Amino acid sequence: MKVVILAGGLGTRISEESQVRPKPMIEIGEFPILWHIMKIYSHYGFNDFVICLGYKAHMIKEFFADYYLHMSDVTFDFRNDNQMVIHQNVAEPWRVTLVDTGLSTLTGGRLARVKKHINNETFMLTYGDGVSDIDIPRLLDHHRTHKKTVTLTAVQPGGRFGVLNLDNAGTDVIGFAEKSVEEGGWINGGFMVMEPEVFDYLDGDFTVLEKEPMENLSANGALCAYKHYGFWHCMDTLRDKLVLENYWSSKSAPWKIWDENRKSGINV
Template sequence: MKVVLLAGGYGTRISEESQFKPKPMLEIGGMPILWHIMKEYSHYGYNEFIICAGYKQHVIKEWFADYFLHTSDITFDFTQGNKVIVHNQHSEPWKVTVVDTGLDTMTGGRIKRIQPYVGNEPFMMTYGDGVSDVDIDKLMVFHKSHGEIATLTSVSVEQRFGVLDINEDDTIRAFREKSNDDGSRINAGYMVLNPEIFDYIAGDSTVFEKAPLEAVAKLGKLKAYQHDGFWQCMDTKREMDKLEDMWASGQAPWKTWDN
């Protein structure tokens, strides 16, 4: 099953560095947060990725093109005709497709544009600026158990986003705006989507979290996988520093992989 990563928006400018690269390429522990997300999926055996790029998309393409340079020792021997020797080369078991989904395309439009790369099969999707210790295997079991069009992972955190109305059977009935003292759960990404979801996306101007998910919710075909573990988005410099401190301390809850 393929994993789709949204990494094309302008996003929030959380540091001077974000003026020169897309937010998913900002580094935690010396590696892009996008890499951290991919490592988690890979830990569960999902190694085929489709990256929805847009803003500064060349940065993402160039980083993956030179991945072996980032992970290996290199000898540049100019005495031997500019010979390059790669030592202890480490590569991931990944197949990565980077798609330029447009500079101003909305989230739904980006997903619609990668439909030819997904084909007529279920796929996973998440945002390129948040990490979690979601158990992907349990998420998949949950999605397969209910047979509906879409599953999204919900978490309960300090509210800054729209919240979800969730029934006792985990069906999401509606999205709504937050209130000041709201304790409801929010959409954390880490979705599993059946190919029927493409039918609800009109085009480039479609915001995925609006019309498509609202329509599927009204039909009772959107389920919430409730995650009570770690989840953290990276929308501010403070959040970026928080993740960096966790990684530096060796206590990064999202690090589910061994190396």
């Protein structure tokens, strides 16, 4: 199953960093947040990525072009036709398709531009700035059980985001609110599962996925929510980056689910 990651925005709210690099390339520890997101999916065996590029796309392309070499032990033999020998590598089992979806294209438009890479199959979609300890297989089971066109992950980050209105069962999304009016409001945290029918709701580069497409999906009873009660944090501002950096440097990053020693309390 393919995982689509939206990684083309300008990142204006974290301009201290994004003026020199695209937001998904801002580092937490020694790796970009995009890498952290991909590691979450890869932990569960989802290794086929389609990344929607835009702002400073070349930097993301260069990261992946050099990744294998950077993660390898290597000998350069300049005496022998500049021969390069790879001794050992710890690169990932990833297949990464990088698609330039335009500098000014909005979220729904970026998704529409990668339709040909989806192969008319169920796929996953998330944003290139949010990490979580979400159980992806449980999310996928929830999607298959409820048989909706789109399942989004609902999280409770606090009061600075717009909120979702959920039905009494807490699964179907029946509307949206512009601002959180009380503590505990549920928001769309990304980590979505989608059927190819979602492309019927997209209309051109200036489609905002979170507006008319989601609203129309909701109105048609085709949108449901998977409630995640664990850790979720997006890197929206410099303050958010510092929070995530602190988790990482203290060896207590909740999203580092690929670390076998994480739950044992061993610091690595």
